[in-house]
Amino acid sequence: MFAKIYAKLASLSLGIWLMAGVIVLLAIGSFSGGGAESGSINDMALFAWLKGAPLAWSWWLWLTIAFLAVLVVNTLLCSIESLRGKFGRTNFLSLIAPQVMHAGFLFIVLAHLFSAYGGLKGIMQVNDGQIIGFPDGTGVAVTNIRGEQGAMGMLTDYRAEIRDNSGNAIGGISPNHPFFYKEFGLYIKDVQLIPQRIALIEIHREPGAGFALAGALLFTVGNLALLATRRGR
Structure with a gap:
């Protein structure tokens, strides 16, 4: 049972579906109005806004947060499985580049988490x-x-x-x-x-600004390294 759950959480296809779901939910939120117009969502920390917002305004944000939480777990497990499967079978740059991109993504999520909690x-x-x-x-x-x-x-x-x-x-x-x-x-x-x-x-x-910058740099470096390894093939 645990092995099946682990395999599903570490699945690349799950990550793709989660990202697609986040995009769809954010698109729905962008066009639904309501919360942004009446609840001053842009004028306060996200979690503070969510505490007082009716579920009819905020459901898409709660779902987005849930999807992102699972996506973080998926990213960590994908990195672990990638390192386990490729260690000793490929060069260091090919091994580490995707993990650097994953680390950049996690830093960006962490940045948004800090700003959502303590932003002003x-x-x-x-x-x-x-x-x-x-x-x-x-x-x-x-x-x-x-x-x-x-x-x-x-x-x-x-x-x-x-x-x-x-x-x-x-x-x-x-x-x-x-x-x-x-x-x-x-x-x-x-x-x-x-x-x-x-x-x-x-x-x-913005308490998460430093983490966002670090995440952006890591993601860019990892992306460039990955492109370099593919061009060298």
């Missing part, structure tokens, strides 16, 4: 010189909010300086150039110069 996204309006506080008791001040007006009178460029509690400049912030403070990212979304200088700041925390 918020937006706030700050006056010039106002301090943004953080959970550890420290803070940064958004100062020197400024912008440049184009020929039509619209702001074409805007930015601000970031200062620490002592008033020392520690960085700047502008569109597509966020400022990172500890585990938080600060993004400037808009500014107002008249009658007073105000900036709209979006704050992100």
Whole structure:
């Protein structure tokens, strides 16, 4: 009995079906609306959103998580079986390349898990010189909010300086150039110069960002190594 369950979980065809299922479920979620529109799914950590979301909105996400959990087990078992079956029968690069790709995938899943649990996204309006506080008791001040007006009178460029509690400049912030403070990212979304200088700041925390980067690098390296081994045949 156990051997049959193990064989099914380690099956490559199961992995393919699971990936297809995840794609279908995400497509359904993308077009179903409801949850994303009424439940602010993009404005809070996924697990926090799931706790309060009606099942009618979130069923596809729960199924996706279940499919991904089984896919993680399938990936681990496939790697174990691949190493057991090919060890000593092929060169090192051919043996290790698929496993590096598998490791990259697992890191990416782990990254999403961390962000789904501890992620944060918020937006706030700050006056010039106002301090943004953080959970550890420290803070940064958004100062020197400024912008440049184009020929039509619209702001074409805007930015601000970031200062620490002592008033020392520690960085700047502008569109597509966020400022990172500890585990938080600060993004400037808009500014107002008249009658007073105000900036709209979006704050992100992505605990899984490092794992996502590591996973992407591992997956890319493994993919390139696998292509190199196949070209060399």
